[in-house]
Amino acid sequence: MIMNIWELSKIQAKELTIKYLEDFFLLKGYKRKKTQSSYFNFDRKDKTGFDSVAIGYLESYPGSKISYSVLKRIDKVELIKDKIFEISEPEKVPNKRSLTVAFSQATVDGIFTNNFMPEMLNETDVEVSCGIVKDFMLKIGFPMLEKFNDIKELDKEINGDNFWTTDWQMPFNLGGDFDIKRIVIAWLAENPNFEEIVDKTYDIMSQNSDGTYYHYDRSDLSLRIPYTVHYLNTLR
């Protein structure tokens, strides 16, 4: 006699999520990466990198909640970043799944938590949550991923008129190393204001969060931003 103390465990939630999302993503060209744990991805590779939707679960006794992120890797950006880090930060090991863009309904809505989906206690709840994910993907997720296939569009978002000082608590992030990647993206996008963007980046990184000023030595190639600029110049 087995008594189920959970209405919906993570594993049960995973099975049902697959049931309600797999066909949806398959039609869009995404394949599920099989995993032993409850976390998994729907991935779609293309010649520029890959798009992915990562799904996980939070315990919410007696049920579970979906936690997800929409991801994009642009190989050109990540490979240049890896080359830069070979010299400036050799302790950072290149990762084939390092990401260039990451967002979710929460970040787009300005809610910065992974606990933003409704609780799921039964199959109907899972269907509802999956419906929310589908709705988000159709209205925002897929269009955003598609838009950023053009690196100029990504550059426009972060380096354009509404110049970002950070990607922290913004609608999407660059998967870490924002200061470096924004410069790489500007360079790849052939942004005519490249030098200005570099200058602004130095200014931002010279302002300590406690309000004090830090003298950033722009000629010190052991520092990541000067080396990034130097490296990109060698590619011209």
Add this chain to the structure above:
Amino acid sequence: MAEEEEVRTHYQGLDFIQALVEVKEATLTLCNAAKVPEKYWDDKDAGYAKSPFHGPTLSGIGDGAIAELRDIPEMVGFGLEIATERGKAGELWNAIKSITPAKIKKMALGAAKEKLDKYAAGGNTMKHEAGKDGVQIAMFVSGAVKGIAANGKKIAELGEVADALENVADEALGQVSKNVDEIAGKSINKALKDGDLDVLDVEEIAEEIKDATTKVDKTWLENLIKGKKYGQNVTNKYIKSLDDGYFTRASKEFGISKEELKGMVQIEELQINIGNGNFAVADNVWSKKVVVEGKIEIHVYINETKLSAGTAPTKRQNELFSAAKAGSVNITSKSIREDVVSILPKDTKLIIKSIIKTNGNGSVSDFYNISKIY
């Protein structure tokens, strides 16, 4: 001496967890160094007498017992999952699934010496042999567990621990049994065979088992489940809802303003690499990005929820606390959880500024007390 008697005699006084730890040592050595530790096969080795699994004894259980191994006891899979690293356990489990009784019969621990030559050859031959030996040892352990299970009623303590382990695994699956004897861990077996057991859940709970200094019994298990319920209560009722009273007290312990804490990125169940090869799961994490002398830093504040004031942190939590206090620069978010990277990029270096504990009064209630750990 009868075979069962021999097994029982050998295991008397041995702690079950200790046996599993031995398995970990064996399997990791196999995978990392591709070498069977001598103490497991060389009866001249000083460690042989202390080894919890003696090949000749267990392989000599007889054809009947070997045939039963086709239905590999749930404890083998569970034992491997909790006793080995996740990746290695998965590899071994896949190998175990392909094993047939006929193959098992051909395995003799005495042949291990011959294999050493093949290891020396390196390459795929070495890997293949190492894999086979890993399976072999797993099978010996399965025999050991089988022996324990068969003698469970006679060896009260081991039987009780085995029952307790099964209950914990069931809890990890979201199930608990009213009648331990009846289910006998079948759900674990099925989950492992189907590949749908949440390995991470088991790992976390396994850590708690290994950390348990007190007797692993049903009361301990009940408290484990209550602790999970209480943690969820705190998260849903106070943290997610930005409860003013809770945030006033938490921010005071953290030494920051309530408004600042409320404005931070909030992450639940964050897996954190401690920097020593292990990871801990932080119940609630608040984080902010700062710029310090031209570098970006992520500062984090952590809450751990405990059922009562007397509930001790797990070993991994203590390791995390120590690393934080020591100002370790090797603490990072764990990359496997890509579902959280939209709010915290993977492999981000974390600087832990403060840790608090929210504890209950031993029951699943609205009571909470907050104290500073670091």
